[in-house]
Amino acid sequence: MNRGKFLFLSLSLFLSSLTEVAAQSNGEGSQFLLNSLFVIAALVFFAIVIQVSDNLMAIEAKRIGADKDGNHFGLMPRFYELVGSKLPAYLKDEKVIISKKGFNIPLEGKAEAANLEVSVYRFALNPVNFKGISPIPKVVVEIGDSVKAGDPIFYDKSQPDFIFSAPVSGEIVEIKRGEKRAINEIVILADKTQQFKTFEKPNIAEASREELVKSLASSGLMTLFLQRPFNILPQLDIVPRDIFISTFDTAPLAPDLSYTMKGQEIAFQAGCEILTKLTSGKVYLGLDGNGDSDAESIFTGVSGVEKYYFRGKHPIGNVGVQIHHIKPISPEDKIWTINVQDVAIIGKFMLEGIVDQTRMLAITGAELNHTGYAKVPFGASISDLLSSEEVTAEHRIISGDVLSGTEVSKEGFVGFYDDQVTVVAEGRNYELFGWLLPLDMRPSVSKTFPGTLLGGVASAANTNSRGEKRAFVVTGEYDRLLPMDILPQQLFKAIVVNDIEKMENLGIHELVEEDVALCEFGCTSKQPLQSILRSGLDVIKAEG
Amino acid sequence: MKNSLLSFFLKIEPDKKKSPFLHTLYDGFFTFAFTPDHVTKGGVHVRDGMDLKRLMFHVVIALQLCYLFGTYNIGQQHFSALGMYEGFLEGFHLKIFYGLVQILPLFVVANVVGLGIEFFYAYKKGHGIEEGFLVSGALIPLVMPPALPLWILAISVAFAVIIGKEAFGGTGMNVLNIALLSRVFIFFAYPTTISGDDVWVAGLEKVDGVWTASYNFIVTGLFNPVFESFGWATYQNGIAVVDGYSGATPLSLAAKGGWEAVTARFTPEQMFWGNIPGSVGETHKLFVIMGAGLLLYLGIASWRIMLSMVLGLVVTGILLNMWDATPAMNVPWYYHFSMGSFLFAMAFMATDPVTAAATDRGKLIYGFFIGAIGLVIRVLNPAYPEGWMLAILFMNVFAPLIDHFVVEGHIAKRKSRLTKLANS
Numbered sequence: 025m026n027r028g029k030f031l032f033l034s035l036s037l038f039l040s041s042l043t044e045v046a047a048q049s050n051g052e053g054s055q056f057l058l059n060s061l062f063v064i065a066a067l068v069f070f071a072i073v074i075q076v077s078d079n080l081m082a083i084e085a086k087r088i089g090a091d092k093d094g095n096h097f098g099l100m101p102r103f104y105e106l107v108g109s110k111l112p113a114y115l116k117d118e119k120v121i122i123s124k125k126g127f128n129i130p131l132e133g134k135a136e137a138a139n140l141e142v143s144v145y146r147f148a149l150n151p152v153n154f155k156g157i158s159p160i161p162k163v164v165v166e167i168g169d170s171v172k173a174g175d176p177i178f179y180d181k182s183q184p185d186f187i188f189s190a191p192v193s194g195e196i197v198e199i200k201r202g203e204k205r206a207i208n209e210i211v212i213l214a215d216k217t218q219q220f221k222t223f224e225k226p227n228i229a230e231a232s233r234e235e236l237v238k239s240l241a242s243s244g245l246m247t248l249f250l251q252r253p254f255n256i257l258p259q260l261d262i263v264p265r266d267i268f269i270s271t272f273d274t275a276p277l278a279p280d281l282s283y284t285m286k287g288q289e290i291a292f293q294a295g296c297e298i299l300t301k302l303t304s305g306k307v308y309l310g311l312d313g314n315g316d317s318d319a320e321s322i323f324t325g326v327s328g329v330e331k332y333y334f335r336g337k338h339p340i341g342n343v344g345v346q347i348h349h350i351k352p353i354s355p356e357d358k359i360w361t362i363n364v365q366d367v368a369i370i371g372k373f374m375l376e377g378i379v380d381q382t383r384m385l386a387i388t389g390a391e392l393n394h395t396g397y398a399k400v401p402f403g404a405s406i407s408d409l410l411s412s413e414e415v416t417a418e419h420r421i422i423s424g425d426v427l428s429g430t431e432v433s434k435e436g437f438v439g440f441y442d443d444q445v446t447v448v449a450e451g452r453n454y455e456l457f458g459w460l461l462p463l464d465m466r467p468s469v470s471k472t473f474p475g476t477l478l479g480g481v482a483s484a485a486n487t488n489s490r491g492e493k494r495a496f497v498v499t500g501e502y503d504r505l506l507p508m509d510i511l512p513q514q515l516f517k518a519i520v521v522n523d524i525e526k527m528e529n530l531g532i533h534e535l536v537e538e539d540v541a542l543c544e545f546g547c548t549s550k551q552p553l554q555s556i557l558r559s560g561l562d563v564i565k566a567e568g
Numbered sequence: 569m570k571n572s573l574l575s576f577f578l579k580i581e582p583d584k585k586k587s588p589f590l591h592t593l594y595d596g597f598f599t600f601a602f603t604p605d606h607v608t609k610g611g612v613h614v615r616d617g618m619d620l621k622r623l624m625f626h627v628v629i630a631l632q633l634c635y636l637f638g639t640y641n642i643g644q645q646h647f648s649a650l651g652m653y654e655g656f657l658e659g660f661h662l663k664i665f666y667g668l669v670q671i672l673p674l675f676v677v678a679n680v681v682g683l684g685i686e687f688f689y690a691y692k693k694g695h696g697i698e699e700g701f702l703v704s705g706a707l708i709p710l711v712m713p714p715a716l717p718l719w720i721l722a723i724s725v726a727f728a729v730i731i732g733k734e735a736f737g738g739t740g741m742n743v744l745n746i747a748l749l750s751r752v753f754i755f756f757a758y759p760t761t762i763s764g765d766d767v768w769v770a771g772l773e774k775v776d777g778v779w780t781a782s783y784n785f786i787v788t789g790l791f792n793p794v795f796e797s798f799g800w801a802t803y804q805n806g807i808a809v810v811d812g813y814s815g816a817t818p819l820s821l822a823a824k825g826g827w828e829a830v831t832a833r834f835t836p837e838q839m840f841w842g843n844i845p846g847s848v849g850e851t852h853k854l855f856v857i858m859g860a861g862l863l864l865y866l867g868i869a870s871w872r873i874m875l876s877m878v879l880g881l882v883v884t885g886i887l888l889n890m891w892d893a894t895p896a897m898n899v900p901w902y903y904h905f906s907m908g909s910f911l912f913a914m915a916f917m918a919t920d921p922v923t924a925a926a927t928d929r930g931k932l933i934y935g936f937f938i939g940a941i942g943l944v945i946r947v948l949n950p951a952y953p954e955g956w957m958l959a960i961l962f963m964n965v966f967a968p969l970i971d972h973f974v975v976e977g978h979i980a981k982r983k984s985r986l987t988k989l990a991n992s
Contacts, residue, residue, distance in 0.1 A: 056900070129614070276614075354986045420607075426614040448614065450607055456570045458603030459621045466617040471866045472626055473617055489606040491619025492599065492696055495740030498623065499926040500870065509982065513926060514975050529979040544612045548623055549740070554611045 112316050119332045120313055121349045123507035126337035127542060129276040129467045130482040131426070133390035137283055140387060140396040146405040147192050148209045149177050153440035154247065156256025158182045160206055169196045174221035174243055174379030177210055183260055189244025191381045191401040193219040209437065220378035228294065228374055233301055240370065243379050247440070248366035252359050253533040254561050264360040266305035266351060271323040271364050272312035274341030275425040279386030279444055281364050282321040284397065288368040289322045295371030296329050303360070306330050310346035340507055344539040348508045353533050365443060385438065389447035390484035391419055404438050406445070415447060420487050422446040427541035428554065451488025459491060469505065469546040494549040502543040510534065512543055516553060519560035524567060527560050574602060589691045596687060596697035623868060624702040630862045631706050631916065633855035638848040639667035642714045645845045646771045650781055651810035659801055665791050670770050671848060674709040677718045681725045689734045700739030701729070707747035707916060710849025713762055715770040720758050724750040744964045745923045748957050755957070765816040768845035772809065779809040817845050818907045819946065819953040826895025830907070839906040850912035853905070860915030869919035872928060873935035877914045880939020888947050896947045904943060913942070913956035923964040927974040934970055938963050
């Protein structure tokens with residue numbers, strides 16, 4: 025009732041002052057003021073009617089006992105019910121971070137929730153997949169050697185303890201070299217039945233951090249971590265401030281990580297326990313808060329880690345965006361990130377003493393006859409994976425997603441950190457007035473496309489560049505696509521003019537390519553933002 | 569049809585080495601007709617369907633109602649000065665064709681000169697033709713007086729494109745708004761053709777001290793016989809204007825005699841519906857608002873700039889009303905929206921992304937100052953009855969400074985956030 029009284033008093037005060045003004049002025053102005061007085065009077069009348077009936081509703085709700093557990097009964101919605109989406113019940117007591125920025129690119133060809141039968145014979149370890157490795161690693165095997173899964177293949181000359189191990193057991197059949205004798209691929213022909221090298225299982229409870237790191241490095245599992253800033257291989261002598269894991273992927277056609285982790289609960293929990301020992305800080309888990317009801321995923325039950333829920337659109341599932349909201353990276357910090365499936369691989373190593381680098385790989389893309397998941401060790405041969413599909417020169421095979429994945433040839437292999445293979449059509453065709461009147465659906469952030477206006481109609485994308493590169497013209501479009509407190513356009517301009525101090529001040533440390541990939545997708549001027557960012561990161565890294 | 573057109577285009581492609589200028593020209597037209605067959609390489613594999621051509625063209629679409637009404641209004645103002653055909657549909661064909669005869673040369677000259685210079689510089693620099701002038705070329709005719717001599721327009725466009733844009737590096741690099749720069753060039757170099765009371769109505773000539781209708785040979789020689797054959801009314805040379813006629817715009821009336829002088833000649837409704845003399849495209853307020861609404865709905869123009877510009881005008885307008893020292897200050901602040909070209913400047917000029925502030929907060933500051941400064945010029949400066957052109961150009965120059973301070977503030981905020989989280 026207090027509210028009503030206050031409303032009435034303030035309104036009458038306002039009205040009386042208006043009448044005062046109206047009485048003083050003359051001519052046109054007074055006519056206007058009189059009109060507005062009528063309007064205000066009408067509004068006040070309706071406000072009173074609504075207020076009274078609202079109170080009557082609330083009284084009635086209380087009387088019949090419907091007014092339980094915070095439910096609000098009344099004519100008018102409460103303010104918090106109008107602004108922002110109401111949080112579902114399962115998020116009520118959790119730490120939730122909500123972002124309105126970002127965009128989910130609607131594409132056709134999402135992986136069906138089914139396992140595909142594939143037989144992959146050839147696997148490769150590719151030093152180019154690893155950023156921060158010295159140019160030519162030392163290879164310890166020769167063509168014709170037999171290796172078990174987990175046997176060392178090569179090591180980094182700057183960190184000799186850092187082993188890169190075989191994903192499968194089999195015979196080394198090829199060592200492809202590139203320019204200046206750089207090593208491009210080390211190809212293994214897999215055995216029919218896999219043999220695993222057995223390692224001594226470290227005692228999780230008692231082992232020191234040094235022992236754990238040594239054990240992981242010698243088995244080749246340290247490669248699963250990435251260190252930020254710069255997204256490079258971790259330095260063994262560094263204790264990371266924190267370790268971050270994102271348990272959902274919002275990238276276009278990305279795999280459903282809960283599906284890929286089915287049946288791995290114990291390994292994942294064990295892996296998380298190891299991670300808590302590797303850092304001086306905490307292990308943070310970013311959980312998907314987009315669902316309306318609590319999806320029973322294996323991640324919600326994990327103990328010993330800090331959990332944060334994230335609600336929003338891509339790139340909210342990127343670990344970099346989550347780090348920014350949980351605890352941002354300052355230029356002095358070093359943090360590690362790791363994929364969920366790789367946590368389970370580490371967990372399995374600790375439980376069973378073997379290096380089983382098998383992952384669920386999502387095979388996606390509208391151009392494929394069958395999409396789904398394939399259970400294969402990393403570095404699988406593309407031609408073996410897609411042997412049942414007709415992939416021609418009119419298709420592009422991407423290891424990763426369409427935003428930040430790498431183009432691979434049919435003779436190539438899946439990248440080390442990728443859990444997805446996407447096949448899209450090449451868009452090598454001319455289109456009559458394609459910029460103005462497109463004939464087919466295409467993904468876009470812009471509302472000038474009917475598909476976007478209708479709320480995102482999925483389309484089969486192709487790789488046409490959709491226009492030519494131009495100077496930065498539009499402002500503010502990157503801000504809408506990057507859910508971080510960063511001024512992207514100013515940062516890119518600072519990188520282009522090589523202003524190191526400004527780059528650091530504007531937060532280049534917090535970004536890696538995948539975080540700005542969506543900005544690059546939506547860029548009207550078709551700027552290569554990911555490579556601009558990488559050139560800036562390279563400059564900062566070289567500066568030390 | 570598409571394939572034969574495509575193969576025709578591909579066949580006539582000039583050699584890039586032998587005739588580079590022709591090739592640049594060809595490339596410009598070809599990429600206008602066909603989106604190229606380029607595919608992404610490195611970086612993202614799939615690109616957004618939006619590109620600069622599409623963006624710019626939607627601004628041009630938003631201007632179309634202004635073009636339609638502008639064409640009509642040139643004729644309407646001309647005949648109402650003569651005291652003929654006052655009704656909307658009376659003499660409709662005369663008004664429309666007279667408007668076309670005035671507006672088409674403006675459009676053609678502005679675009680031929682502007683695009684010609686763009687093509688030349690694209691060829692000199694060896695890159696593709698950029699779309700920047702697509703919007704400028706559509707805006708320039710709309711902000712000019714209908715009877716502007718074409719050679720002056722040509723010089724001003726050349727000045728704006730060469731000095732304002734190409735000297736700075738082309739599309740996306742200019743500091744000042746191109747359309748307004750060409751207008752301000754005329755404003756200072758040939759002030760009698762773009763200010764005063766005698767330039768806003770086309771087709772009047774002073775004969776023996778009396779303004780009379782005067783048509784060129786195209787109008788009398790081409791249209792009159794056609795209209796006669798239909799039995800319609802025709803253009804008549806030498807009709808004198810009505811007694812006591814003045815071509816003054818609401819703004820010049822307000823500067824001299826305040827709101828009373830304005831309402832003695834125009835009603836507020838008349839100003840809103842655009843039946844007043846003025847620049848070609850800005851008079852019909854509803855059509856401008858509809859264009860602005862389209863740009864806002866499609867997310868092309870910045871709502872921050874538009875909103876803060878309105879706020880700047882409202883705040884300054886109320887303050888000036890309270891001061892009330894000169895006749896011009898007593899114009900009620902809410903009528904400033906329908907007088908002059910505030911809405912047109914807000915929707916299409918201030919929102920130019922290249923010359924406006926780039927940061928979100930900067931846009932709010934930028935727009936507010938345009939609204940405030942523009943109204944101060946309009947009301948307080950007797951020499952310049954309209955202020956938006958000068959206010960926008962002034963703030964164009966200051967936009968980088970605004971951005972600088974916004975970015976510095978952002979950096980300070982980031983630092984304090986980092987230290988706070990590091991200590992937590």
